[in-house]
Amino acid sequence: MRTLNVQLEERSYPIYIESGVLDDAERLNRHIKGKQVVIISNTTVAPLYMERLLGHLDESLKVSRVLLPDGEEHKTLATLEQIFDTALRDNHNRSTSFIALGGGVVGDMAGFAAASYQRGVNFIQIPTTLLAQVDSSVGGKTGVNHPLGKNMIGAFYQPQAVFIDPDVLDSLPAREYAAGLAEVIKYGLICDPAFYQWMHQHRDDFVARKKVVLEEAIERSCAAKARVVAEDEREGGIRAILNLGHTFGHAIEAAQGYGRWLHGEAVAAGMVLAARLSARRGCISDSEVDELVDWLEAMDLPTTPPEDMSVATWTQHMLRDKKVVDGRLRLVLLDAVGNAAIVDDLPRAELEAFLETFCPE
Amino acid sequence: MRTLNVQLEERSYPIYIESGVLDDAERLNRHIKGKQVVIISNTTVAPLYMERLLGHLDESLKVSRVLLPDGEEHKTLATLEQIFDTALRDNHNRSTSFIALGGGVVGDMAGFAAASYQRGVNFIQIPTTLLAQVDSSVGGKTGVNHPLGKNMIGAFYQPQAVFIDPDVLDSLPAREYAAGLAEVIKYGLICDPAFYQWMHQHRDDFVARKKVVLEEAIERSCAAKARVVAEDEREGGIRAILNLGHTFGHAIEAAQGYGRWLHGEAVAAGMVLAARLSARRGCISDSEVDELVDWLEAMDLPTTPPEDMSVATWTQHMLRDKKVVDGRLRLVLLDAVGNAAIVDDLPRAELEAFLETFCPE
Numbered sequence: 259m260r261t262l263n264v265q266l267e268e269r270s271y272p273i274y275i276e277s278g279v280l281d282d283a284e285r286l287n288r289h290i291k292g293k294q295v296v297i298i299s300n301t302t303v304a305p306l307y308m309e310r311l312l313g314h315l316d317e318s319l320k321v322s323r324v325l326l327p328d329g330e331e332h333k334t335l336a337t338l339e340q341i342f343d344t345a346l347r348d349n350h351n352r353s354t355s356f357i358a359l360g361g362g363v364v365g366d367m368a369g370f371a372a373a374s375y376q377r378g379v380n381f382i383q384i385p386t387t388l389l390a391q392v393d394s395s396v397g398g399k400t401g402v403n404h405p406l407g408k409n410m411i412g413a414f415y416q417p418q419a420v421f422i423d424p425d426v427l428d429s430l431p432a433r434e435y436a437a438g439l440a441e442v443i444k445y446g447l448i449c450d451p452a453f454y455q456w457m458h459q460h461r462d463d464f465v466a467r468k469k470v471v472l473e474e475a476i477e478r479s480c481a482a483k484a485r486v487v488a489e490d491e492r493e494g495g496i497r498a499i500l501n502l503g504h505t506f507g508h509a510i511e512a513a514q515g516y517g518r519w520l521h522g523e524a525v526a527a528g529m530v531l532a533a534r535l536s537a538r539r540g541c542i543s544d545s546e547v548d549e550l551v552d553w554l555e556a557m558d559l560p561t562t563p564p565e566d567m568s569v570a571t572w573t574q575h576m577l578r579d580k581k582v583v584d585g586r587l588r589l590v591l592l593d594a595v596g597n598a599a600i601v602d603d604l605p606r607a608e609l610e611a612f613l614e615t616f617c618p619e
Numbered sequence: 620m621r622t623l624n625v626q627l628e629e630r631s632y633p634i635y636i637e638s639g640v641l642d643d644a645e646r647l648n649r650h651i652k653g654k655q656v657v658i659i660s661n662t663t664v665a666p667l668y669m670e671r672l673l674g675h676l677d678e679s680l681k682v683s684r685v686l687l688p689d690g691e692e693h694k695t696l697a698t699l700e701q702i703f704d705t706a707l708r709d710n711h712n713r714s715t716s717f718i719a720l721g722g723g724v725v726g727d728m729a730g731f732a733a734a735s736y737q738r739g740v741n742f743i744q745i746p747t748t749l750l751a752q753v754d755s756s757v758g759g760k761t762g763v764n765h766p767l768g769k770n771m772i773g774a775f776y777q778p779q780a781v782f783i784d785p786d787v788l789d790s791l792p793a794r795e796y797a798a799g800l801a802e803v804i805k806y807g808l809i810c811d812p813a814f815y816q817w818m819h820q821h822r823d824d825f826v827a828r829k830k831v832v833l834e835e836a837i838e839r840s841c842a843a844k845a846r847v848v849a850e851d852e853r854e855g856g857i858r859a860i861l862n863l864g865h866t867f868g869h870a871i872e873a874a875q876g877y878g879r880w881l882h883g884e885a886v887a888a889g890m891v892l893a894a895r896l897s898a899r900r901g902c903i904s905d906s907e908v909d910e911l912v913d914w915l916e917a918m919d920l921p922t923t924p925p926e927d928m929s930v931a932t933w934t935q936h937m938l939r940d941k942k943v944v945d946g947r948l949r950l951v952l953l954d955a956v957g958n959a960a961i962v963d964d965l966p967r968a969e970l971e972a973f974l975e976t977f978c979p980e
Binding site: 335339342343346347370373374375376377378399401404406407409410411412413414492 | 696700703704707708734735736737738739760762765767768770771772773774775853
C-alpha cells in the first residue's frame with residue numbers, strides 16, 4: 259500500500275493510494291469512529307460506486323445517504339442544508355463520520371458540512387476524479403460558492419483519512435481526465451523537476467491511464483502539495499505557488515462564463531502563459547516552453563487563451579482575483595522548470611506589454 | 620485595565636474588562652487588521668451603541684453594517700447569509716475584520732460568519748449582555764440553530780479580542796440581567812469556592828449592578844471558563860462541567876417551548892436540581908442547597924421546575940440531550956460547593972426516584 263502521511267501536527271492524516279483500495283473494507287472501517295456514517299455523493303457517482311461502498315461498511319453501523327445534484331452550480335449553502343437535514347433527521351450525533359464519495363464539488367461540500375455539523379465531525383474522503391485526488395485530498399480547503407464569488411464561504415478542515423483508488427479513473431470522461439493531468443503537471447513545474455521529467459518520459463502511459471504510473475503520479479502530486487501546505491497551512495505565503503496558471507486561468511473562466519472551460523483546462527492555458535511570461539523575463543528558455551506546450555497538446559489540453567479576450571478584459575479579471583492584496587497583483591511565475599517564484603512587484607506596464615503579444619487590438 | 624489572556628497557544632487572545640472600554644478607540648483600532656470592517660449587530664442593540672462605536676473607528680477604514688433581526692428564532696443559516704451578502708457586496712477581502720456588537724445570538728452568528736467568510740477572517744467581540752460577557756466571550760463556540768436542534772451547525776472559532784464594558788449592562792432588562800447572574804453563580808459552584816463565597820457576600824451589590832463588583836465577577840467568571848476550556852478546547856471531557864444545570868435546564872426549555880423561559884432561568888432551576896440530587900447522594904449538605912435557593916430567589920430567578928413536567932417528560936428530554944453518549948446520560952453534579960463532578964454511571968432508577976420527589980403523579 260502506498261501511504262502518504264500528511265504532517266499537520268494533531269491534524270495529520272494518511273492518504274492511501276492503490277488500485278483496489280476502495281474494496282479495503284478493514285482499513286475503511288478502522289477510520290470510522292463511532293457507530294454512525296453519512297455518505298455524501300452525487301447523482302452521477304453514486305450509481306457507479308455507492309452500492310460497492312455500502313457493501314464494505316460494518317453491519318453494525320447506522321448509515322445515511324445524501325445524493326447531491328451534480329455540478330458546480332449546486333455548490334451552494336442551500337445544497338449544503340440537504341446534508342444537515344439528513345444528518346439531523348437521522349439523529350446523527352457528534353461521533354458520526356461523514357464520507358465524501360465524488361469529485362471536488364462533493365468533497366468541498368461534504369468537508370464543509372463535516373467541519374460545521376455540531377461544530378465538527380470525523381471526515382473521510384474518497385475522491386473519484388483525478389483533479390480531486392491530487393488537489394482536494396491535501397490542504398483542507400472546504401466550502402461552497404456564493405452568487406458573488408467562488409469558494410467564498412468555507413473552512414480549513416482536515417480529513418481523518420483519504421482513500422484514492424486509481425481504478426475509479428477508468429470511468430472518468432476524457433476531458434475531465436485531461437483536466438486533472440494539467441494539475442499533476444503543475445506540481446512538477448512548481449517544485450519537483452525530477453517528477454516533471456519522469457512524467458514527460460511517461461507521456462504515453464498517462465494517455466493509456468496505466469495504473470502503476472497513475473499511482474506514482476498521484477502520490478508524488480499529493481506529496482508535493484503536502485510539503486507546500488505543511489509550510490503554510492492557512493495560506494499566508496508560500497502556498498500561493500500552488501496557484502501557478504490560476505490567475506490567468508481564473509480570468510479565462512470568468513471571461514468565458516464558468517463551466518465553458520473546465521478548471522483544469524483554464525489552468526493548462528494559464529500555465530503556458532505563466533511559462534511564456536517567465537521566458538520573456540529570461541528565467542526559463544523558449545524551448546522549455548515549447549516542450550510544455552507540445553506535451554499539453556498531446557493530452558488534448560488547450561495551450562492558448564480564448565482569442566477574443568482584450569488586454570482590458572484580462573487586467574480587469576486578473577485584478578479582481580482573490581490573491582490580489584491591497585491592489586497589488588501577485589503572480590506565480592517560474593524561476594526554472596521545477597521551481598516557482600511568487601512575483602508581487604510586476605509592473606503593470608510589463609504585464610500589459612506581455613498581454614499585447616497575443617491579444618486582439 | 621483588567622485584562623484576561625485566554626491561553627490557547629497561537630489562538631490566545633485578550634479579554635478587556637472595564638467600565639468605558641467601549642470608548643477606548645486606540646485599543647479597538649489596534650485589534651482591527653487590514654482596512655475593512657463589518658459590524659454585525661441587531662435591531663435592538665444598534666440604536667443604543669452603533670453610532671458610538673462607529674465614532675471610534677479609524678477614519679481610513681471601510682465600514683459595512685449588518686443589522687440582524689433580534690431573537691433566537693432568527694439564529695439560522697438564512698440569517699447568516701445576510702452577513703455574507705453584505706460582506707461580498709461591499710467587496711470585503713480576507714483581511715477584513717468582523718465585529719460582533721450584541722448578545723449571545725449576535726455573537727454566535729457573527730463568529731460563525733467570521734469563521735466561514737473566505738475560510739476565516741479576523742473576529743472581535745463586544746458582548747452587550749451579561750450572559751454573553753461571561754459565556755460567549757470564552758470558548759470559541761459559534762453557530763446557528765437548525766429546525767431540528769439548537770446550535771447544530773457551527774464552528775469552534777476564537778476571537779482576536781473581546782471588549783467587555785459593564786456600563787452597557789445598565790440598559791439590560793432586569794430579567795436578562797438576572798439570567799446572566801445565574802451563569803456567573805454557576806462558575807463559582809463548579810470550580811471556585813472562594814468566588815462563590817465572595818459573590819454571596821456581595822449579593823446586594825449585584826442587585827444594584829455596582830460596576831466594580833461586576834467587573835470583578837465578569838473577570839473571575841471568564842477566568843474560570845478559560846481555565847476549563849484551556850484544558851479541553853474541543854469538548855472531549857472536563858469541559859462538560861460548564862454544563863452544570865444545563866441537562867435539567869434544556870429539558871425545561873424544550874418541554875415548555877423555547878423562549879418561555881430564558882436560558883439562564885432554566886439553568887438556575889437546573890442548578891438547584893443538580894444541587895438537590897448531589898445532596899441526596901451525600902456530596903453536599905441540605906443547608907448548602909438552601910443557601911443557593913435563597914440567593915437565587917433574591918435575584919428573582921426561578922428555583923423550582925415547572926409543575927406540570929412528569930417523570931416521563933423529564934427523562935425523554937434529558938436522554939435526547941447533545942451530551943448523551945451512546946445512550947448513557949452524562950450529568951454534572953457537585954462533589955462540594957465549588958467543585959463539580961461528571962457522573963456518567965447514574966442508574967436510571969436513581970434519577971427517576973429523584974424526579975419522583977417533585978414531579979406530579
